[in-house]
Amino acid sequence: MNQTLTMTFQNSLEFAQQLDVADKLSRYRQEFHYPQVNGKDVVYFTGNSLGLQPKRAQKFVDEVMNDWKELAVEGHFYAEKPWWDYHERLAAGLGKVVGAKPEEVSVMNTLTVNLHLLMVSFYRPTNKRFKILCEEKAFPSDQYMLQSQVKFHGFDPKDAIVEVKKRVGEHSWRTEDIIDKISEVGDELALVLIGGVNYYNGQVFDMKSITQVGKSVGAYVGWDLAHAVGNIELKLHDWNVDFAAWCSYKYMNSGPGNASGIFVHEKHLGEKEIPRFEGWWGTKKETRFLMQPNFDPIATADAWQLSNPPILSIAPYLASLELFDQVGMDALIEKQQKIVAYLEFILKEIDKEVDSSFEIITPKERGCQLSVFLHGEGKELFDYLMRNGVITDWREPNVIRLAPAPFYCSYADMYIFGQILKEGILNS
Incomplete structure (x- = not known):
């Protein structure tokens, strides 16, 4: 059985950081350039649109x-x-x-x-x-x-x-x-x-x-x-x-x-x-x-x-x-499955904590991307995410596409995104 399916996740920064320490691909994060917002590296969810620049490309x-x-x-x-x-x-x-x-x-x-x-x-x-x-x-x-x-x-x-x-x-x-x-x-x-x-x-x-x-x-x-x-x-x-x-x-x-x-x-x-x-x-x-x-x-x-x-x-x-x-693709896919599963967990945990309703419309047959209906939320939430360093993609009427590419996205990114998402909903 896929280990990801049997793992018990936690919605905490400490747990996410533990996953990053155990991640065999975590060192490849340093191989890419990151945009910054408010002086910090962004949480980048748009590798399904334009991947980050590898440092060696120059x-x-x-x-x-x-x-x-x-x-x-x-x-x-x-x-x-x-x-x-x-x-x-x-x-x-x-x-x-x-x-x-x-x-x-x-x-x-x-x-x-x-x-x-x-x-x-x-x-x-x-x-x-x-x-x-x-x-x-x-x-x-x-x-x-x-x-x-x-x-x-x-x-x-x-x-x-x-x-x-x-x-x-x-x-x-x-x-x-x-x-x-x-x-x-x-x-x-x-x-x-x-x-x-x-x-x-x-x-x-x-x-x-x-x-x-x-x-x-x-x-x-x-x-x-x-x-x-x-x-x-x-x-x-x-x-x-x-x-x-x-x-x-x-x-x-x-x-x-x-x-x-x-x-x-x-x-x-x-x-x-x-x-x-x-x-x-x-x-x-x-x-x-x-x-x-x-x-x-x-x-x-x-x-x-x-x-x-x-x-x-x-x-x-x-x-x-x-x-x-x-x-190798095998290692990338292994992390992809785990980090997307963790992102799905984070979304469901935040959904419990706020007066909102998320609907993941991506089926289990998936790769990096989760597409999420933000019922009851408008583009103001997307704008809040972008202003606070979460680079994601908006599709009408109220769908955000989240694609945590395994080369450069971390498990801590997933936790941080969840907290910013919660703040955006509670402050709207």
Whole structure:
């Protein structure tokens, strides 16, 4: 049994500090820069939006800047980390994070750009098989992307996009409803594309089962893993996922708007005839600089690259991946489960102490994030939290999203948050 489930928590600073002393990852807190409010490090709950800056990121960026200064164009081949294959240094580490072979991952562009590029290959509708299945109220960028894709192919989004809804009165999706809908659409289904972790309620979808059923009806299956990568266990290769894409600036701590990652299953690699928008950085390295007129795809996910990678963007990504490689996803997930359980305990304890009512809408299938309805409270409470050093996220009508990332959040942070939350409610 998970030790977290059998542990008796206490709502005290002393107990939280004891948990921190026993925490094998506590030393990694010193690897990150923290904003300060009122002269103190903040309690940072928005790693699901933008991760904190690793201190070592500056060194990695400075290396590129110095190589540019000292070598100029020659940095492509003669820098300590030559730019022409710089992105390849991320493949092994990312493979471990997402459960893929190194050749199945690449780094390029940004998330929605990459989803569009991947859909060139994996949304190939016919008059009969043209529908896309997604979750109800997917992240807006995904909604816009799907709508524009089906319209580009001449279909009406009302006919082509099938949204799986939550049941009336429920805050999360049921796997059986998704599976039933896939079976119902059947041979009309061209693509399943869902966010692996829902941005609003923090639910982790059963990607293995959904992928299996989607494939069984002849559809391609892809995942938007913006809120999943660096957060939960992923086994994209073993689950037989066709493709996936993710941003790197949330739990991966690569910096604002930085380069996205992609996954393409090895069974699709090396296919010269697969529909794909192509550019010269996707050609074989051996012939790339011969400037040949015909595209000769490299036999990895790099074949989906168009242009040479943005080195200044991926340098901090490489710095962060160095930390992930040192710690490993197993250790991060172990702490994640425990610290989120402690946060849930703190919320329930504070709920008992104040005349308010919290409703956690995140199901047990979750990663770092807890989404909480603050019934009877308004945005004034959120503003109070922010003024007092708790950096969290507000979603209308009255939901706060709390994401204690295990790399840099402490158990003492959870206790301190609880006390500030209580003060905010009692003083309102």
